[in-house]
Amino acid sequence: GDSVTQMEGPVTLSEEAFLTINCTYTATGYPSLFWYVQYPGEGLQLLLKATKADDKGSNKGFEATYRKETTSFHLEKGSVQVSDSAVYFCALSDGNSGNTPLVFGKGTRLSVIA
Amino acid sequence: DGGITQSPKYLFRKEGQNVTLSCEQNLNHDAMYWYRQDPGQGLRLIYYSQIVNDFQKGDIAEGYSVSREKKESFPLTVTSAQKNPTAFYLCASSATWAAKTQYFGPGTRLLVL
Numbered sequence: 001g002d003s004v005t006q007m008e009g010p011v012t013l014s015e016e017a018f019l020t021i022n023c024t025y026t027a028t029g030y031p032s033l034f035w036y037v038q039y040p041g042e043g044l045q046l047l048l049k050a051t052k053a054d055d056k057g058s059n060k061g062f063e064a065t066y067r068k069e070t071t072s073f074h075l076e077k078g079s080v081q082v083s084d085s086a087v088y089f090c091a092l093s094d095g096n097s098g099n100t101p102l103v104f105g106k107g108t109r110l111s112v113i114a
Numbered sequence: 115d116g117g118i119t120q121s122p123k124y125l126f127r128k129e130g131q132n133v134t135l136s137c138e139q140n141l142n143h144d145a146m147y148w149y150r151q152d153p154g155q156g157l158r159l160i161y162y163s164q165i166v167n168d169f170q171k172g173d174i175a176e177g178y179s180v181s182r183e184k185k186e187s188f189p190l191t192v193t194s195a196q197k198n199p200t201a202f203y204l205c206a207s208s209a210t211w212a213a214k215t216q217y218f219g220p221g222t223r224l225l226v227l
Contacts, residue, residue: 032214034214043219045218089157093215101147
């Protein structure tokens with residue numbers, strides 16, 4: 001079945017450092033790809049998405065490019081802030097996922113220190 | 115403001131007790147979902163509803179029940195058959211079943227006394 005694999009956390013960075021969180025996927029069809037962010041004690045917020053190959057999603061300085069050839073959707077940000085500390089989830093939605101409309105990775109915790 | 119509300123924020127359950135978690139949305143979305151989140155496990159789908167008066171089991175439905183009598187409401191009951199209910203529960207919705215973007219509520223943390 002479909003699956004999403006994210007890099008293990010936690011990731012700890014200094015403020016203004018460059019961020020990359022790796023995400024790769026396995027899907028039978030042509031999925032849409034998502035990054036969600038979860039701040040402590042809260043629900044998930046949609047951060048960005050891409051619906052087809054070579055699309056780039058972007059929001060709040062974060063970017064991710066849908067790479068079909070490497071089945072990847074890595075999240076990047078050029079300069080992180082303390083307020084970016086959260087758990088980041090990569091997810092896919094593929095009409096061929098049976099009863100599971102969204103398949104999530106296990107999440108990557110990011111801590112940014114001043 | 116449009117959005118999804120969940121209540122309560124924290125819920126305590128005694129052994130052998132059923133408890134119900136509330137989820138309400140005013141987005142006029144057709145589809146609604148319940149997920150369970152455990153540390154280091156990501157999110158797992160409990161139940162989903164494509165449209166009012168319809169719902170289907172997800173990956174981990176055992177020990178849970180739902181109803182969808184109104185479009186805006188999708189309550190989840192954690193029954194006494196769920197032996198390990200301590201988790202963070204998240205409700206989500208999407209405009210339609212085919213719409214792939216889901217929007218999430220703030221969550222309810224369930225603890226067993």
